Amino acid sequence: QKEYFNDLGEISFDEQLDDENFKVCHEDVTFPFNYGGVGLIYTGEKTKLEDTIRNKFQDFQIDGQTGYITVRFIINCEGKSGRFRTTEMGLDLKPKKFNKDIVRQILEITKELDGWKAFEYNEKTWDYQQYLTFKFDNGLLKDIMP
Numbered sequence: 001q002k003e004y005f006n007d008l009g010e011i012s013f014d015e016q017l018d019d020e021n022f023k024v025c026h027e028d029v030t031f032p033f034n035y036g037g038v039g040l041i042y043t044g045e046k047t048k049l050e051d052t053i054r055n056k057f058q059d060f061q062i063d064g065q066t067g068y069i070t071v072r073f074i075i076n077c078e079g080k081s082g083r084f085r086t087t088e089m090g091l092d093l094k095p096k097k098f099n100k101d102i103v104r105q106i107l108e109i110t111k112e113l114d115g116w117k118a119f120e121y122n123e124k125t126w127d128y129q130q131y132l133t134f135k136f137d138n139g140l141l142k143d144i145m146p
Helices: 002-006 045-056 100-112
Strands: 067-075 081-089 119-121 124-126 128-137 140-145
Touching: 045 100, 045 140, 067 100, 081 100, 100 128
Parallel strands: none
Antiparallel strands: 067 081, 067 128, 119 124, 128 140
16 A cells, blocks of 8 residues: 555654654555545644744745745654755745744744544544645745645
8 A cells, every 4th residue: 555655755763854753653654634625633623833833933024035935845654744844946836945933933823733543544543644735925924735
């Protein structure tokens, strides 16, 4: 079954980036985000997630800081998050480097989110990949997806 998910970009443990105390429950398979049309599995749904992020994020009014920052990570079968990876791109979806303070703040806020729930499938709880994409316009947070 692992081969089926390999094209989604598994998030393997990296001792330089990851907390060694974060454990996945099934190293052999991590379900992709929105598997089976489930959507966000977060206490309070997207409204609560967005409110939490917007209340913590402090905008940077910086010209040229326009585009997307995506944070991909794993939620384990206990509802804990780990193995965070960021991707930065412009509105043209080509790689772009954002101001390091913007990226740092987004990553810290994402790591602090504590409303994630485990994914249940076939009467078991599983690890799954989650992502959040943040849209910026000149350093101002405009949208949070999905």
